[in-house]
Amino acid sequence: MENKDIYILGVSAFYHDSAAALIKNGQIVSAVQEERFSRVKNDCSFPIEAIKWILSDSHLGLSDIDHVVFYEKPFVKFERILATCIHFAPKGFGLFKKQVPTWLKEKIFQRKTIQNHFQDNFPESGWNKKLFFSEHHLSHCAAAFYPSPFEDAAILTIDGVGERVTTTVSIGRKGKIERLAELNFPHSFGLLYSAVTAFLGFKVNSGEYKVMGLAPYGSPIYSEKIKETLVDIRSDGSFRLRMKNFRFATEMRMFGSEFEKIFCTSAREPESNIEQIHMDIAASVQQVSDELFLMLVSYVKKLTKQSSLCLGGGVALNCASTGKVLESKIFDKVWVQPSAGDAGSALGAALAYYHIGLGRPRAVLKNYMPFLGPEFTLDQILADLDSCKAGYQVLSPDQVVQRAAQALADGKVLAWMQGRAEFSPRALGHRSILADPRVKDLKKTLNLKIKFRESFRPFAPAVLEEDASNWFDLPSPSPLMNFICKTRPEVRDVVPSVVHVDGTARVQTVSEEFNPDFYKLILKFKSLTNCPVLVNTSLNVRGEPMVLTPADAYRCFMNTRIDCLVIGNVYLEK
Amino acid sequence: MVDKKEENDDLSFLRKKSIAMCCGFSVLSGISYFNNGFAWPIFTAAAVIIIMLGIFYPSKLSNFFYYIQKLHKKIGVVAFFVVFVFVITPMSWVLRALRLDDMTSNPSESPITYWETENIKDPNDIDFTKQF
Numbered sequence: 171m172e173n174k175d176i177y178i179l180g181v182s183a184f185y186h187d188s189a190a191a192l193i194k195n196g197q198i199v200s201a202v203q204e205e206r207f208s209r210v211k212n213d214c215s216f217p218i219e220a221i222k223w224i225l226s227d228s229h230l231g232l233s234d235i236d237h238v239v240f241y242e243k244p245f246v247k248f249e250r251i252l253a254t255c256i257h258f259a260p261k262g263f264g265l266f267k268k269q270v271p272t273w274l275k276e277k278i279f280q281r282k283t284i285q286n287h288f289q290d291n292f293p294e295s296g297w298n299k300k301l302f303f304s305e306h307h308l309s310h311c312a313a314a315f316y317p318s319p320f321e322d323a324a325i326l327t328i329d330g331v332g333e334r335v336t337t338t339v340s341i342g343r344k345g346k347i348e349r350l351a352e353l354n355f356p357h358s359f360g361l362l363y364s365a366v367t368a369f370l371g372f373k374v375n376s377g378e379y380k381v382m383g384l385a386p387y388g389s390p391i392y393s394e395k396i397k398e399t400l401v402d403i404r405s406d407g408s409f410r411l412r413m414k415n416f417r418f419a420t421e422m423r424m425f426g427s428e429f430e431k432i433f434c435t436s437a438r439e440p441e442s443n444i445e446q447i448h449m450d451i452a453a454s455v456q457q458v459s460d461e462l463f464l465m466l467v468s469y470v471k472k473l474t475k476q477s478s479l480c481l482g483g484g485v486a487l488n489c490a491s492t493g494k495v496l497e498s499k500i501f502d503k504v505w506v507q508p509s510a511g512d513a514g515s516a517l518g519a520a521l522a523y524y525h526i527g528l529g530r531p532r533a534v535l536k537n538y539m540p541f542l543g544p545e546f547t548l549d550q551i552l553a554d555l556d557s558c559k560a561g562y563q564v565l566s567p568d569q570v571v572q573r574a575a576q577a578l579a580d581g582k583v584l585a586w587m588q589g590r591a592e593f594s595p596r597a598l599g600h601r602s603i604l605a606d607p608r609v610k611d612l613k614k615t616l617n618l619k620i621k622f623r624e625s626f627r628p629f630a631p632a633v634l635e636e637d638a639s640n641w642f643d644l645p646s647p648s649p650l651m652n653f654i655c656k657t658r659p660e661v662r663d664v665v666p667s668v669v670h671v672d673g674t675a676r677v678q679t680v681s682e683e684f685n686p687d688f689y690k691l692i693l694k695f696k697s698l699t700n701c702p703v704l705v706n707t708s709l710n711v712r713g714e715p716m717v718l719t720p721a722d723a724y725r726c727f728m729n730t731r732i733d734c735l736v737i738g739n740v741y742l743e744k
Numbered sequence: 745m746v747d748k749k750e751e752n753d754d755l756s757f758l759r760k761k762s763i764a765m766c767c768g769f770s771v772l773s774g775i776s777y778f779n780n781g782f783a784w785p786i787f788t789a790a791a792v793i794i795i796m797l798g799i800f801y802p803s804k805l806s807n808f809f810y811y812i813q814k815l816h817k818k819i820g821v822v823a824f825f826v827v828f829v830f831v832i833t834p835m836s837w838v839l840r841a842l843r844l845d846d847m848t849s850n851p852s853e854s855p856i857t858y859w860e861t862e863n864i865k866d867p868n869d870i871d872f873t874k875q876f
């Protein structure tokens with residue numbers, strides 16, 4: 171019998187962070203977020219450009235795809251919206267009049283909408299129209315478990331809300347996932363964190379990082395009040411929100427006027443001054459998050475008796491809390507899907523369908539790195555730069571590393587674009603802005619003159635894996651930048667730019683095996699400066715997605731005060 | 745070239761709308777006539793005017809349809825309000841009275857866990873072909 175390859179395309183769309191991912195016989199081939207192409211941050215539109223790239227990258231047509239899998243079940247989501255309207259009536263007309271018509275007009279026909287997108291964009295494709303639907307948290311579980319290095323593991327997923335579920339505890343064994351416990355809407359820690367994010371004047375679904383970055387500047391003086399008035403947490407980590415203080419279930423906003431009484435201040439206007447009270451509120455919700463994570467993880471351990479833990483869902487991107495989980499040693503090993511939000515669910519949906527829907531066995535991955543997006547050949551890079559009328563030098567690989575490391579050692583800020591783009595909200599050395607962490611006022615310069623973002627936002631260190639333990643208190647390597655840990659006291663003054671106000675850092679460990687180009691650069695920098703650490707932040711400016719193409723990188727380079735740009739072996743200097 | 749195409753698309757959209765509206769008025773006219781109503785000549789005249797404008801001067805209808813659309817939105821909100829007040833709200837009371845509403849909005853007084861472990865859908869039994 172002929173052994174035909176099975177291609178599965180996973181798709182997430184229509185809420186936020188739409189993305190597409192391709193697997194071939196269960197092996198992850200490529201994945202990318204639509205925002206990288208459309209240049210619209212957190213783009214939620216159907217990921218057609220992402221799909222087009224994925225197919226062309228693998229030299230496939232749509233007719234070669236055996237199964238297309240959507241990341242959630244639309245009818246269950248609609249049922250939850252109706253159930254919410256019914257439950258909270260006579261309150262909730264605001265939500266009803268906004269959500270229900272949109273669903274009745276468009277969203278309820280998602281199968282047709284998706285099919286139309288494919289047919290309109292690939293009219294000659296001969297697509298088999300096999301469209302499948304995973305379940306939202308199963309997609310999160312699958313994205314967290316299948317790419318992990320564990321044969322068996324406990325899985326904890328936490329997000330805002332999927333169809334109805336907000337938190338799940340499962341066990342992954344070989345190719346199967348068994349769910350043991352769950353919490354349902356409206357009781358969602360993701361939505362509580364988002365409500366506080368909105369109260370602090372940041373955007374829901376993208377400003378949560380800012381709250382996390384702001385937290386170390388404050389004191390958690392409101393954490394007890396949050397537990398008394400906003401969320402009731404039981405000793406086993408299960409919780410319920412006190413819904414009378416929230417509005418997301420009845421209106422098109424997150425919090426009620428009660429928040430102002432609880433925090434004794436009015437909601438912060440976006441872009442207005444950040445005061446001590448805002449930092450204290452951020453610190454308080456972050457402390458509740460840390461406590462909740464530890465309680466949840468203890469419960470997961472008790473329930474599953476596993477030694478390894480996989481974390482998924484958007485809340486798992488809270489690396490301060492995941493850092494506490496790692497530090498607690500409740501589980502021997504912890505792995506967090508780097509694209510833990512809904513974008514990663516495109517990959518999760520495809521993997522869930524392959525292993526559960528088709529019942530195919532799973533081969534454990536030794537080390538998943540999310541370098542799954544587009545890369546560019548020298549010809550493509552030069553063509554892009556020529557079209558921008560850029561001046562550049564083409565160097566040998568060794569020369570480019572030498573020049574870049576020297577520039578960094580001279581205190582210059584360098585944009586570094588190598589290989590395939592990250593399928594992750596974090597730059598891991600393929601689309602990064604790099605700098606010397608020993609420079610004192612670098613944090614301010616980078617934030618205000620290059621990233622054009624709030625001055626309190628911290629920067630992450632990338633460190634050679636073999637040197638990591640001398641600089642950071644990290645129990646195990648962290649190649650995916652998923653955990654915040656303490657910086658060793660003796661080096662805090664050496665690398666001030668990557669140490670947050672509370673002495674912590676969100677570390678990326680870089681090894682030769684899994685990130686060779688970036689490793690060579692840091693190694694060279696170390697040979698010049700004796701410092702194996704670089705500042706690593708994503709190559710973008712505020713409000714924009716990470717750059718994708720050489721032309722994007724060049725535009726970012728020219729519109730900011732970045733000193734040098736390296737794309738592959740091409741070197742540009744201002 | 746693109747502008748020309750867009751203009752043609754707009755005109756064909758307006759023509760389609762005028763046909764739809766003409767059909768609507770014709771139906772109303774028919775209903776009125778068979779119910780011995782007095783308004784059928786008005787509906788018939790409206791249908792004829794709309795279709796004539798749609799065929800010969802579709803661009804003259806763009807403002808008219810804009811206001812119709814606005815009115816339509818307002819009517820939509822009123823219709824949804826009626827549904828919310830007369831269907832959703834009573835349904836909510838009935839379900840609550842019969843204890844059939846399984847959604848919770850407040851913490852419980854009893855010292856129980858909030859974890860739901862019963863009746864969980866096994867991911868291995870999920871039907872991927874279904875949207876529910």
Ligand SMILES: [Fe+2]
Nearest residue numbers: 329331484512
């Ligand atoms: Fe989610």
